[in-house]
Amino acid sequence: xxxxxxxxxxxxxxxxxxxxxxxxxxxSGDMDLLHEWGLxxxxxGTVVTWFLLGGDLYTAYTFIAVPALVFSxxxxxxxxxxxTIIVYPLVFLVMPRLWSxxxxxxxxxxxxxxxxxxxxSTLALAVATSGILATMPYIALQLVGIQVVLxxxxxxxxxxxxxxxxxxxxxxxxxxxxxxxxxxxAMIALxxxxxxxxxxxxxxxxxxxxxxxxxxIFAAVxxxxxxxxxxxxxxxxxxxxGSALALFLYPHSITGxxxxxxxxxxxxxxxxxxxxxxxxxxxxxxxxMALAAGIKPDATYGAQYAVPALFNxxxxxxxxxxxxxxxxIGALVPAAIMSIATANLFTRNIYREYFxxxxxxxxxxxxxxxASLVVKFGALAFILLLENARQEAINFQLLGxxxxxxxxxxxxxxxxxxxxxxxxxxxxxxxxxxxxTMMAASQHFxxxxxxxxxxxxxxxxxxxxxxxxxxxxxxxxxxxxxALGVASGADRTARADYLAES
Numbered sequence: 001x002x003x004x005x006x007x008x009x010x011x012x013x014x015x016x017x018x019x020x021x022x023x024x025x026x027x028s029g030d031m032d033l034l035h036e037w038g039l040x041x042x043x044x045g046t047v048v049t050w051f052l053l054g055g056d057l058y059t060a061y062t063f064i065a066v067p068a069l070v071f072s073x074x075x076x077x078x079x080x081x082x083x084t085i086i087v088y089p090l091v092f093l094v095m096p097r098l099w100s101x102x103x104x105x106x107x108x109x110x111x112x113x114x115x116x117x118x119x120x121s122t123l124a125l126a127v128a129t130s131g132i133l134a135t136m137p138y139i140a141l142q143l144v145g146i147q148v149v150l151x152x153x154x155x156x157x158x159x160x161x162x163x164x165x166x167x168x169x170x171x172x173x174x175x176x177x178x179x180x181x182x183x184x185x186a187m188i189a190l191x192x193x194x195x196x197x198x199x200x201x202x203x204x205x206x207x208x209x210x211x212x213x214x215x216x217i218f219a220a221v222x223x224x225x226x227x228x229x230x231x232x233x234x235x236x237x238x239x240x241x242g243s244a245l246a247l248f249l250y251p252h253s254i255t256g257x258x259x260x261x262x263x264x265x266x267x268x269x270x271x272x273x274x275x276x277x278x279x280x281x282x283x284x285x286x287x288x289m290a291l292a293a294g295i296k297p298d299a300t301y302g303a304q305y306a307v308p309a310l311f312n313x314x315x316x317x318x319x320x321x322x323x324x325x326x327x328x329i330g331a332l333v334p335a336a337i338m339s340i341a342t343a344n345l346f347t348r349n350i351y352r353e354y355f356x357x358x359x360x361x362x363x364x365x366x367x368x369x370x371a372s373l374v375v376k377f378g379a380l381a382f383i384l385l386l387e388n389a390r391q392e393a394i395n396f397q398l399l400g401x402x403x404x405x406x407x408x409x410x411x412x413x414x415x416x417x418x419x420x421x422x423x424x425x426x427x428x429x430x431x432x433x434x435x436x437t438m439m440a441a442s443q444h445f446x447x448x449x450x451x452x453x454x455x456x457x458x459x460x461x462x463x464x465x466x467x468x469x470x471x472x473x474x475x476x477x478x479x480x481x482x483a484l485g486v487a488s489g490a491d492r493t494a495r496a497d498y499l500a501e502s
Contacts, residue, residue, distance in 0.1 A: 001154030002312070008321025009153065009328065012195075013169070016188045016329055020176030023183040032362045034108060037181035037369065038344045039259045042103065046268045048186055052337075053256045053269060054276050055189030057247065059138075060145030060331030063196070063283060064304050070287025071295075072303040074225025076232050078284055079239040084277040086244035092270035095248060096263040097415045100500040101493055103258075109341075110254050110411050111349040117414045118422040119489025121353055126429050127407045128349035131251040132342045134404035137397045138250070139338045139379035142331035143170075148301050149324040152308035163384050169332070174376050177336045178369050182259055185336040192333050195326035197279065203323075204282050207289050207314045220292035235448045235459045242464030246405040249412075251341030252334060263501060286310060335376070343372035398445050401463040402436035408467060409474050415498060420474060421481040421488050428474030436466025 027043055029036035044052060062080075069077035098113065107113050111131070115124035146166055155165050176184045208214050218226065228236055247253060260266050290306040293313060298305030311323045347368040352359050359367070410425045439449045439462045449462040482488075 002152070002317050002320065004317035005321030005324060006153045006155070008318055009149075009325045012191075012322075012325040012329065016191055016332070017172050017176065019187050019191065020173075020180060020184040023176070023187040024180040026183055026187060031179070031181060032365050034344065034347065034361065034365045034368050035106070037365050038108060038340055039255065040182040040186060042259055043261050044186065044259045044265070045261055046265050046272075048190075049256065049260045049265050050269050050272055051189040051193050052186045052259065053253070053273060054193050055185065055330070055333040056252050056256045056337050057273075057334075058196070058276050058280065058330070059334040060142055060149075060327045062280070063327050063330055064145050064148055064307055065141075066280065066284050067287035067290065067307050068303040068305075070225075070284050071290050071306040072287075072297070074222075075228050076236055076239075077287060078281075079236050079243070081277060081281045081284065083240040083243040083247070084280055085274060086240065087247050088270045088274055088277075090244065091248055091257075091273075092267055094412055094415060095257045095270070096266050097498040098254070098411070099257055099260060099263055099266055101415070101497045103502065104497045104500045105493065108258070109251070109345050109348050110249070110407070111345060114410050114414065115349070115353075116492040117418070118410070118425065119491070120422040120426070123410060123422050123426050123429075124349050125353070126426060127410055128345040130403045130407050130429070130433070131345050134400040135251055135338045135342045136375070136379060136382075138252075138400050139335050139375065140382050141397050142335040142338075143379060144301075144304070145331045146328050148304055149308055149327045151298075151301065151305070152312055152324060153321070166384075167380065169328075170335075170376055170380050173332050173336060174373050177339060177372060177376075182255065182337065182340055185333045185340075186259070188329065188336075189333050192326065192329040195322060196330060199323045199326045200279055200282050202315075202319070203286060203289075203311075207286075207293075207310070210314055211289065211292050217288055217292040221288050225288075225291075231459070235461065238460035238464040239447065242405060242461040242467065243401065245408055245467070246401050246463060249404045249407050250338075250400075251345055252337040255337060255341040255344065335379075339372040339375045340368075342375050343368040346371045398440055398447050398462065399437065401461075402440055402466055403433060405463045405467045406432035406436065406470050409471060418488075418491050419478065419482075421478040421486065423486065424474045424477035424481055427477050428470040428472075431473045432466040432470030435469050436462055439465065 024031065027040065029041045031037045035041060066077060066080050098110070101107070102113055105116055107116065109128065111124040111128040114127050115121060143166065146169060150165055208217060211217055248257070257266055260269075286307050290310045293310055295306050295309045295313070297303050298309070308324065311320045315323060347364055351367050352364060356363065406429050409420060409428060413420055443449055443462070447461060448459050449465055451458045451460060451465055
């Protein structure tokens, strides 16, 4: 057991736990209102939103999985860098419009917007269900990240005692999220992001110095891992573009956006968040550093153990504890936001829509808090009880991208035009969900599907191919249904709503 590292981890975990409970008093509001608990009253400014979105999007699994993919598969793992560059111009264009219309009408979730825009509770249910399904394995993956760093300090094994530290961490997470709502991960994100910047800067300076410099590192990497092969070009491009389209459709991303206090805050963050893309590029290089350092895949965690093993080998024990704390806290922040976002979706678009239309505001908030607990412990049970859960969670995360990208036409197209018919959007969503899931299942839930077009084989990201099918069906059926004069429902929004400042 790495006692100094463990001691540092415990100390920092106690610190963020205290911040989590204290945050209920920070910019305090009535926690018995869903808008206050689930969106912090929409009062976050530029700095807090920057840290919140950074903590929300750049998770513990990002810190581990991106360099692990580079470590095991090579250059294709760098698709994460261009995709996080592509996404922010899209955020700059799209998200201020979503913020404005949601603020004008009091919408808490993207499914609320779809319900008002298309006058369709069924389409809203489809969007809400997609969001919940896509987020659940994402939360489970945060647990995988925590398990990896716990294993790195010598806490692990099988049975109840091996799982107990993870259970304790999530019980505490559930407690302060229940009491403080979105304010808790927002405040903790300040600490988490500061730690990650410190660790990454130290890593890209100290580790190359110990390994003989970057020239030696790249010389130690096999050539086939340094350069994409022509057969990987399509996969790389569709992974980057499809992931960029999907990222800000996740409920936790939209929750972070809607907690901002103005359109200008969102635009500023679209300009400043690419700083994290630079950071991500440095994190990806850790995969090559692990190769140069002679790190071997772990029997339990495989290539995911590359970064923790590298930190153990290259850092003094106390600083390894700081690095592991950054990863573990980096799991708790997005897990909290994800559970809040899915709870908002369930409460507003399933519970209130179909079970308790007459629910009071306080009943709505109480249901959201309870749903957030169910989501957290459901993900925990998935990891602890399912056989081979670590590998299954990693594979099923692919479905998150497949499922959430199918909400793009209803949400993003809907922010600019009402031309698309609600039933066409629903049919396109169904085609995308079914075809994407089947393609993923046929490849054992790996990210790439080998599409046969004529006599050519075009491998590409499964979610992107399903999205293309979705759009084609939506456009064709819209033309047909509009020509037949099928009623398209009443639009509760107005043009001015998408440009409103408050």
